[in-house]
Amino acid sequence: MVMESDNREVTIISIFSEVTLAWRIKLEQRRQEAELLAELEESIPSRLITTLTTFxxxxxxxxxxxxxxxxxxxxxxxxxxxxxxxxxxxxxTVPPRKDSQTCEQLKQMLNPQSEDI
Incomplete structure (x- = not known):
């Protein structure tokens, strides 16, 4: 009986300041954004769209x-x-492709008899 009367007398009063309320709003917004990003990442396929060609x-x-x-x-x-x-x-081991050769190499291939002046 004594405890019940003490509980009635003691009440918790919480005062929200504007700063505390603003921080709680920001935290809730960030939590919602994180949940949205997690949902988006789950919907994106983890494999590549194109095939990867390697050696x-x-x-x-x-x-x-x-x-x-x-x-x-x-x-x-x-x-x-x-x-x-x-x-x-x-x-x-494999000769280089013709399109990757330099101009001088191409000139020598096309005109093997000509000498440099």
Missing amino acids: SDAQLYADRRTRITAALHSAGLLDSDYARTLLSGVQP
Whole structure:
């Protein structure tokens, strides 16, 4: 009985200031925005729309230059003049495409008999 009378006498009065109310509104808005973003992310497919075309390890290591570069890198010589000289002399396994050749190379291909003046 005594406790009940004490409970009646003690009441919690909470006073909301304008700052507290503004912060609560901002927090509620951010929570709603986060929920909306989470729903949007769930609706977006996680896979790519287009197919991704890459090279396999076997295709990469079929090229001599790749194997030499990997060996030079593991030996710590990749940034040396020796490596630059060695790699510049290695011919590619597959000849380069015609559209990626320089103008001088094209001139030599089209006119092999002509000499530079």
